[in-house]
Amino acid sequence: MSTANSKRFAPAFNQTTLVILAGAIILSAAMGIRQTFGLFIGPFSFDRGLPVTLIAFAIALHNLVWGFAQPFAGAAADRYGSAPVVAFGATTFAAGLGLAAVAPSGAMLIVGMGLLVGIGVSCTTFGVVLPAVGRIASPENRSMAMGLVSAGGSAGQVLMVPLVQGVRLSSGIATSLFVLAFVMLLIAPLGMVLDRRARVGTPRQEAPVAPLRQVLGQAARHRGYLLLTLGFFTCGFQLAFIATHLPEYLSLCHMPIGLGATALALIGLFNMAGSWACGWLGGRYRQHHVLGWLYLIRSATIGAFFLLPKTPASVVIFAAVMGLTWLGTVPLTSGLVAKVFGTRHLGSLFGLCFLSHQIGSFLGAWLGGLVFDLTGSYSLLWEATVVAGLVAAMLHFPIDDTTVSTPALRAEPAAA
Template identity: 80%
Template sequence: MSTASHETPRVFAVTQRNVTLAIIAGALILSAAMGVRQTFGLFINPFSFDRGLPVTLIAFAIALHNLVWGFAQPFAGAAADRYGASPVVAFGAAMYAAGLALAAIAPSGWVMVIGLGLFVGLGISCTTFGVVMTAVGRAVSAEKRSMAMGLVSAGGSLGQVLMVPLAQTVRESSGVFASLVVLSVVLLLVAPLGIVLDRNGRAAASDALVEAPSLRQTLGQARRHRGYRLLTIGFFTCGFQLAFIATHLPGYLLLCHMPIALGATALALIGLFNMAGSWGCGWLGGRFRQQHVLGWLYLIRSAAIGGFFLLPKSTASVTIFAAVMGLTWLGTVPLTSGLVAKVFGTRHLGTLFGVCFLSHQIGSFLGAWLGGFVFDVTGSYSLVWEATVVAGVVAALLHFPIDDKAVELVLREA
């Protein structure tokens, strides 16, 4: 009796330490992967002016990695579900670094497309949400899962703030080649952290694996589950809104005769406020029904976008818009992955979230591409701004009725 009482606090302390290590490791991997991705815009002009490459080809390479990321994500998640995060993160970091290195030495535009489009897309799919967040989700209890995922997402946002100035500083002092090599090294440095995720995530989930349904059964349940279908459709809106704003906000502000530096400042503010927003959404998801938090998040986004579009533009209005968007920017990720885990468990979480994320990335591709297409055709972004507002309202209406009861319980009731 006495021995047991002494061992319990020790076991609890070890568990807490393991969870903390998993959160830190996940945040560092996500920081490197997402932060490096945010630097790609810095290299468009150098690639164009120094190498004589068409801007459309460079933009296509950057857009392509979004699609590759989306289509590869379910497979990366399935590999992590089966083999653990460690080999998947290591492979992804190596592919990501190789893609950047290939772009740095590319003798032609299409070699650069293979590097920035194909290799980078595969690398990101193995080092971001579908692998990292699901590994962390397995390491914590169901009650703390949303909060832990929110912390990882918030920590991951730090890379978006730090990597851009790092890449810019190295590029200005030593050139594009050196800047891309430094970013490649950063990715290789975080590759071993997948071991930490495995040690703390798979062990915590070992009891759940014994009676878990097969992947085929789980995918069949998900396909028939109305809430999962609604969640997947709604996640399309998130990608559409974010990609359009991230890609076209600076150009839109120039059309509104705003200072040229204000666009970059707005994007930096979005990244900064996203740190608080991701944590806050994770916290809310642990205390309220996650689908309801998602519904209100989409409504707040739509209200912010609509107000910004309709009201006169000023430095203050742009700053407020960037802050509100940052607070709701990636908060969808811990809420969506947490909701999937609540309904289907964590055994095949990587695969199921990956399917949802494919919808998100299709939305990202269309948000970035349609913004440019509509502007070329009409000379205005108005139609796409209006579409982002409508899409947000529709997404909110899709999320509120989602049934979040665990699938096993629903089956037993049937």
């Protein structure tokens, strides 16, 4: 009997593991590549004579395009599967990098690194990959599986930066961007692996769900979904501000040269453990409670870092703690949406949440520069990130995570 059971469950286990691995590789490539864009600001300015503000705008624009394109990419993956969406996104991402590599003007750079890369990222990251993982994983293991994919995806942030730096220094901007474009083309076929859930021997059938329009209307009236979406704005705001402005802030504090880059690398390294841990916690405790505590820990860490004297040791500790809470919100947020609404339209529903995150990201990066230009200090933004985190925590604790009823189920006629 036990032998029969092991034979029945082994295919599902193997398929789940394969999907997790493919998802981690796709995320690792896409997220890792976009983390290297800061390395091109100086070279584009010095070698091609482009204004720094224009280069920074192109990089910031891809975040906004990513956010607005994410619901559509998620909806397409829900309807047609991940394979065509990932293939289209990887190809578009590669085209954007290739266009940036040969861009003779700022307009072409904005189209390549801003518009095309933004669309490509939306098709090859969280809103497409995590729903595919969520559909194949069992409900009790869903949060853990999403955490594993997010943790594996963080490896790209650690690996891509030294790769790009080495190629750029030895062969120039264009070659390094073409290498990144080639990496994106290599992952294009992996979307087919994300759709392998259909071949599992004992598939899990969810209850029938309503059409997308009806589910979106239900979500728009769901207080918990609205609170979750508002809270996700804070995540993007905090992370984009820190990732964009921490190095400059540390230089203003007379910290050693290179400590800012070290801090960002440490954040990426500890994010691997943090994403896995948040996924594990989300499988054992109520996910909105874990999110609430995560935002509280973030706010306390940011506040302490801002108020206490700056030393290399304090910067390292800050980077480590922030890394542990960095992208752990993603598997928790997507897992909570899946718990409440199911996985059939998870890409669409998570995509709308993620739009809020990306609007916060755009504002965090842009307002940081604007406030500094106006006041000569980042103090106001550090204080804003603390307050935003406290507000986000208070929004998450009262969320109702009860699975919603499915109108389509009641409307279906009984089987003959």
